[in-house]
Amino acid sequence: MKVKIRFFARFRELLGTDIIAEPSAGTALSGLIREIAGKNQEGYDTIFDEHGAFREFVILMRNGKRVELADAGKVTVADGDEIAIFPPVAGG
Amino acid sequence: MIRIQKEDVGIAALITAAKEPGTGAVVVFDGIVRDDDITEMDLEAYEEVAVPELEKIARAATEQFRLLHVDIVHRIGRLAVGENILVIVVGAGHRAEAYAGSRYIIEEIKKGVPIWKKELTRAGGRWVPGEHGHGAGKPA
Numbered sequence: 543m544k545v546k547i548r549f550f551a552r553f554r555e556l557l558g559t560d561i562i563a564e565p566s567a568g569t570a571l572s573g574l575i576r577e578i579a580g581k582n583q584e585g586y587d588t589i590f591d592e593h594g595a596f597r598e599f600v601i602l603m604r605n606g607k608r609v610e611l612a613d614a615g616k617v618t619v620a621d622g623d624e625i626a627i628f629p630p631v632a633g634g
Numbered sequence: 635m636i637r638i639q640k641e642d643v644g645i646a647a648l649i650t651a652a653k654e655p656g657t658g659a660v661v662v663f664d665g666i667v668r669d670d671d672i673t674e675m676d677l678e679a680y681e682e683v684a685v686p687e688l689e690k691i692a693r694a695a696t697e698q699f700r701l702l703h704v705d706i707v708h709r710i711g712r713l714a715v716g717e718n719i720l721v722i723v724v725g726a727g728h729r730a731e732a733y734a735g736s737r738y739i740i741e742e743i744k745k746g747v748p749i750w751k752k753e754l755t756r757a758g759g760r761w762v763p764g765e766h767g768h769g770a771g772k773p774a
Contacts, residue, residue: 550680551750552761601748606683626680626748630764633679633708633749634665634720634740 543567543621547578549585550628556585565619571604572596572614575627589627601628636688636704638679638749640711643721652703652725659732660703663740665720667713672753677710677719680748684708691742699735701726706739708749719751 547561548554557579565574576594579586591597596611603609603626609617619625635648645662652660667675692704703725713719722739726732743749744765751762 548680550678550748551752554678603680603683606686626683628680628748629750629761631746631748632744632751632762632764633677633684633747634744 543619545574545619545621545623545625547575548624548626550626552629553585553588553627556582556588567618569619570615571602571609571617571619571625574619574625575602575614599630601630602626603628635707636685636692637707638681638684638688638710639707640709643707643709643718645718645721645723648705648707648721648723652705652723654702654725656727657702657725658727659729660723660725661729661732661736663720663722663736664718665740667715667717667719669715670753672715672755674715674754675713675719676752676754676759677708677713678750678752679708679710681710684747684749687747688743691739691747694742695724695735695739699724699726699731699738701731701735704735704739706743708743708747710749712754 545563549557549559579589589600602614605624649660688706695701696704701724705723707721709719722736724732724735752759
């Protein structure tokens with residue numbers, strides 16, 4: 543299966559964006575992000591704390607809908623999903 | 635008109651178009667790149683989510699403040715000091731609704747629409763921190 547991962551703002555600068563991943567069935571959202579972010583230590587440290595938990599300001603979306611950080615370990619990704627990871631918004 | 639675009643905004647034309655029948659007041663909010671010792675500002679959006687969020691805010695404002703017209707145009711890309719970032723045009727029967735509706739829209743945009751700003755300086759750049767701890771709405 544194929545899943546698209548989009549990072550924005552500072553996360554994008556560190557980790558890139560529009561990354562196509564091919565996770566195995568049953569992969570949790572948190573595990574997938576941890577694996578992708580692990581390719582750049584600074585990017586990983588920006589998103590995860592020293593215990594490997596999401597930093598509280600990180601925002602996750604799956605197919606345009608918010609996913610609570612607490613649920614990211616339970617939500618599994620599906621073929622064709624678009625996962626977005628970004629810092630607090632600052633438009634206007 | 636609800637739009638995210640690179641191009642500048644023709645504010646005069648928006649004001650003309652906002653004068654729907656029954657309009658007694660049009661309020662324009664124009665957010666501008668401020669000279670905070672920066673050279674430019676670089677804006678990016680998660681457009682597929684940001685546009686529906688802006689549309690939702692416009693609908694809520696229209697209902698809550700009995701607005702007759704709403705335009706929200708948010709720019710992205712590189713903008714110089716003095717350029718327009720965000721233009722909100724609202725029309726209503728009376729000034730109280732127009733002012734309140736305009737204020738509501740800008741505050742809601744700052745709370746939850748996935749758009750980010752980076753201030754570019756001679757030394758590099760810095761991302762503008764969000765005013766709210768989270769953003770992009772609540773889980774559905």
